[in-house]
Amino acid sequence: MDASGESVTILFVNTHANEIETLAAPVRRRGFATVAADGLPAGQRLLQETRPALVFLEMNGNKSPVLDFLARVGALADPPPVIVLATQARAEDATEIMRSGAHDFWLKPVPAERVLKTVQLLCDDQDSPACPRRLAEVDIVTRDPAVERLKAVARQVAPSGATVFIQGESGTGKELFARYVHWHSPRRHKPFIAVNCAALPDNLLESELFGHEKGAFTGASRTKKGKFELAHGGTILLDEVTEIPIHLQAKLLRVLQENEVDRVGGLYPVAVDVRVLATSNTAVLDAVRAGRFRADLYYRLNVIPLKIPPLRGRSGDVELLSEHFIRKYAAEAPGRDEGKVSLGADAAQVLRAHCWPGNVRELENVIHRAVLLSRNRQIDRDALILDEAPPVGDSRGGPVELTTVEEMERRLIHTALDRYQGNRTRAAEILGISVRTLRNKLQSYRDTGLLEAGV
Secondary structure (H helix, E strand, O other), X not given: OOOOOOOOEEEEEXXXXXXHHHHHHHHXXXXXXXXXXXXXXXXXXXXXXXXXXXXXXXXXXXXXXXXXXXXXXXXOOOOXXXXXXXXXXXXXXXXXXXXOOOOEEEEOOOOHHHHHHHHHHHHHHOOOOOOOOOOOOOOOOOOOHHHHHHHHXXXXXXXXXXXXXXXXXXXXXXXXXXXXXXXXXXXXXXOEEEEEOOOOOHHHHHHHHHOEOOOOOOOOOOOEOOHHHHOOOOEEEEEOHHHOOHHHHHHHHHHHHHOEEOXXXXXXXXXXXXXXXXXXXXXXXXXXXXXXXXXXXXXXXXXXXXXXXXXXXXXXXXXXXXXXXXXXXXXXXXXXXHHHOEEOHHHHHHHHHOOOOOHHHHHHHHHHHHHHHOOOOEEOHHHOOOOOOOOOOOOOOOOOOOOOHHHHHHHHHXXXXXXXXXXXXXXHHHHOOOHHHHHHHHHHHHHOOOXXXXX
């Protein structure tokens, strides 16, 4: 509810009613109003009638209607941010859509939790009285001594403005640690803006980070603030910062040193007050030695280093986190009483024995599935569906086919893409690489004839 007692409205424009309900239900449970449009014409009508605070818009192959919708949104006196969802799209299409005014571009499938988190953060980040301030306390569930020490360091440095570089494998909770730092800082009631540097094409990243002036390039129909300006007074998280192209790293270094940004096409710098956090799931020093990441930028970011251990090295946290996720998803499951759902001893044994290549994110997905599939008040091993680890070898000691590293890498990529029906974001997550790295690998396979064009 806002200050006037009216609910903040979120508009979903989609052609699949079931999918809308999956994404909208958690949003309603947190006090937001949702409206759904079955297609773009209905979406344009509801855009005028409901004046939503945020719009989720699906692109079903044809980008032209989406561009038309974005133009209509941009013509409003106070246009809401629009996030475009697509099953697949070329990088050129994503670039054009973002430059036409979209707030963000996501590849499906999209977890409902991500939608809810985005709704809450955008409302916290906007100064409009139509958006209530909803900032829940951030905590990290653990009993592991190493992680407890990292939490203590994070709390100690949070009140300062020092940059923090958080490293760890994909799925270990790097963004959660960043939010933990933000929550314990004096900036916690100001914006927290997360930027996935690996997910944005090179020709779009500069505009997204630093903004652009009207007419700076074809399609720049209006001035747009970059993420640094949107985070003014708060915190910006540069997720997978090592994926920023080398030619933009010098511009980022200047922002860190001078506290001002140069918009694309701008004549004068714009002052910003932002606390910078960064993450990476790669060996950063290897990237520095290889010349892919500037050494001066690395040392400027690495004032406070936090290295999060993988879940396989935190066996004591597996059961604790499982119980945490059971409470979370049992509370959201229809007809379930969260206090009566428990983890059976046989299921706990299976979870402790698993190697967790996807770390905490994988565990959360497993528990979410188990809560939905279990017919009993106790989750047993039959309700667990574990993701298979990528086939890097036989952990049981069986024979392993020997081949080159390059060939094994190519097989792993193909296996991951097959498992997730071509979804590059999910494939990159399970492989522990960035989407940009995956995209570059696929292009090299096409260039050498190992992959057909268009795959």
